Amino acid sequence: MTTTLTPQLRAGRREWAGLAVLMIPVLLISIDNTVLGFAIPAISTGLHPTGTQLLWIVDIYALMLAGLLVAMGSLGDRVGRRKLLIIGSVGFGAASLLAAFSTSAEMLILARALLGIFGATLMPSTLSLIRNIFDHDKDRRIAIATWAAMFSGGAALGPIVGGFLLEHFHWSSVFFINLPLIALFIPAAAILLPESRDPNPGRFDPFSIILSMLALAPLVFAIKHSMASGADLLFWFTLSVAIVAGASFGLRQLATPNPMLDVRLFANSVFTSAVVSNLLSLMGLAGFLYFGTQLLQLVLGLSPIDDALVLIPGLITSVAAGYLAVPLIARFEPRVVVPCALALNAVGMGIIAFTSEHSVMGMLLAFLILGIGLGTAEVITNDLILAAVPAHKAGAASAISETAYEFGSVMGTTVLGGLSTFMYGSALQSAIGDKADRAQFDTLGSALEYASGLSGAAGERITEAAVSAFDFGVQWAAGAAVVLVLVAAVLTSFGLKGAGRLLPRPASRSDSDR
Numbered sequence: 001m002t003t004t005l006t007p008q009l010r011a012g013r014r015e016w017a018g019l020a021v022l023m024i025p026v027l028l029i030s031i032d033n034t035v036l037g038f039a040i041p042a043i044s045t046g047l048h049p050t051g052t053q054l055l056w057i058v059d060i061y062a063l064m065l066a067g068l069l070v071a072m073g074s075l076g077d078r079v080g081r082r083k084l085l086i087i088g089s090v091g092f093g094a095a096s097l098l099a100a101f102s103t104s105a106e107m108l109i110l111a112r113a114l115l116g117i118f119g120a121t122l123m124p125s126t127l128s129l130i131r132n133i134f135d136h137d138k139d140r141r142i143a144i145a146t147w148a149a150m151f152s153g154g155a156a157l158g159p160i161v162g163g164f165l166l167e168h169f170h171w172s173s174v175f176f177i178n179l180p181l182i183a184l185f186i187p188a189a190a191i192l193l194p195e196s197r198d199p200n201p202g203r204f205d206p207f208s209i210i211l212s213m214l215a216l217a218p219l220v221f222a223i224k225h226s227m228a229s230g231a232d233l234l235f236w237f238t239l240s241v242a243i244v245a246g247a248s249f250g251l252r253q254l255a256t257p258n259p260m261l262d263v264r265l266f267a268n269s270v271f272t273s274a275v276v277s278n279l280l281s282l283m284g285l286a287g288f289l290y291f292g293t294q295l296l297q298l299v300l301g302l303s304p305i306d307d308a309l310v311l312i313p314g315l316i317t318s319v320a321a322g323y324l325a326v327p328l329i330a331r332f333e334p335r336v337v338v339p340c341a342l343a344l345n346a347v348g349m350g351i352i353a354f355t356s357e358h359s360v361m362g363m364l365l366a367f368l369i370l371g372i373g374l375g376t377a378e379v380i381t382n383d384l385i386l387a388a389v390p391a392h393k394a395g396a397a398s399a400i401s402e403t404a405y406e407f408g409s410v411m412g413t414t415v416l417g418g419l420s421t422f423m424y425g426s427a428l429q430s431a432i433g434d435k436a437d438r439a440q441f442d443t444l445g446s447a448l449e450y451a452s453g454l455s456g457a458a459g460e461r462i463t464e465a466a467v468s469a470f471d472f473g474v475q476w477a478a479g480a481a482v483v484l485v486l487v488a489a490v491l492t493s494f495g496l497k498g499a500g501r502l503l504p505r506p507a508s509r510s511d512s513d514r
Contacts, residue, residue, distance in 0.1 A: 025122035044445030049105035064116025081125035088121025163308035214245035273495025282408030287416025314367030321375030335496035344373030353478035424473035
């Protein structure tokens with residue numbers, strides 16, 4: 001995009017209107033990341049997926065996003081970011097309809113994969129366009145705070161609307177949420193968003209795309225498989241494929257002066273620390289949403305809408321904390337604020353991990369604290385990601401940041417969700433013996449549905465055993481999340497030493513050239 005704005009000029013009405021339009025695809029992605037969590041109990045009893053299929057229904061969306069964000073960003077650099085946004089939104093709507101009318105677990109997994117593919121066409125342009133539209137430091141930070149808030153806002157909107165729909169309609173209705181947003185976005189984007197292309201984009205490299213997917217998909221599969229079958233030959237084979245493909249991808253990017261993904265950016269410790277912080281904190285959030293909604297609905301007996309209301313305070317505080325982070329970072333060093341925010345995440349997850357008997361108020365308090373920490377850290381780290389690289393690298397930095405978001409979501413569900421599922425199965429096996437191998441016990445939802453069909457003490461015994469086993473799995477997963485975010489806090493306390501205070505930075509010449 002070519003602009004005649006000088007670095008000192010503040011954003012005008014058109015720029016802020018453009019930001020509002022850019023938030024629609026962010027809402028689409030974040031809504032689909034959280035709304036399905038509230039439908040998991042209904043899906044588990046409606047489509048009867050296995051435990052592994054249930055994890056794939058959740059994970060495949062973010063996995064495809066993470067694997068294709070860089071590739072679609074590179075494509076947008078060539079064909080035009082606005083054009084790709086519009087094309088992707090049409091495909092996203094079509095995939096939403098396919099998901100809504102799914103009649104089997106396999107069909108829903110396919111639809112979610114398509115949602116991830118088209119979702120990858122929507123995301124790469126958002127942060128890079130913010131960096132190009134908003135030259136003034138304060139405007140940019142407010143825009144980034146809004147960007148981060150929309151992720152939390154979408155997470156809030158998804159449960160509210162999704163909970164209402166699940167209360168009155170079939171689980172498939174949650175996918176219809178996307179359609180009115182898409183209908184609003186297409187004409188608004190055509191009118192208010194300027195077309196933007198990179199004058200010197202990295203090459204569109206299909207082989208690198210294949211390598212990135214071969215690194216991500218086998219890694220996720222290996223983790224899931226190990227939770228169900230242990231570290232067998234298939235686990236080691238798929239893990240080896242992921243390692244070799246990941247190393248080959250990195251070497252391929254280093255071998256070209258203009259790569260599809262500039263991995264040289266990771267040489268900057270501030271950039272790397274901020275990205276790692278995002279990834280690990282998103283892992284904790286994704287894991288919480290995966291097992292937390294099942295705990296609230298299936299164990300504590302809340303309806304989907306009541307489940308959503310329990311989590312709403314945490315999502316609201318996450319949005320508020322994101323905006324409060326803007327003045328906060330003007331007074332305190334990032335290497336102090338970010339680790340403290342991550343420590344709050346650990347406290348929130350610790351409430352779940354070390355509470356023997358979970359309650360609605362305990363879950364509300366845990367997510368409230370988690371939301372404050374997450375909202376504060378995300379705004380600061382995303383500003384650092386953009387500020388730590390030259391302006392002409394903003395697109396590459398944005399793609400890496402968004403990839404970390406989505407990969408964190410994948411790994412949160414895979415690792416923490418997989419750990420909770422594994423520990424649940426092990427505990428249930430010990431409680432009721434070989435019966436735990438039956439398909440009816442693969443998920444908590446299916447176990448409770450099976451127990452409800454039994455009479456007398458037998459049904460009560462299985463219900464009690466299943467709930468106790470699930471609680472046990474949740475405690476283990478939450479404990480692992482505590483470790484993850486504490487590791488992130490330690491890493492950022494050292495890695496952000498070179499960040500300094502986020503004082504106003506003058507725009508470079510390349511800013512105005514864009």
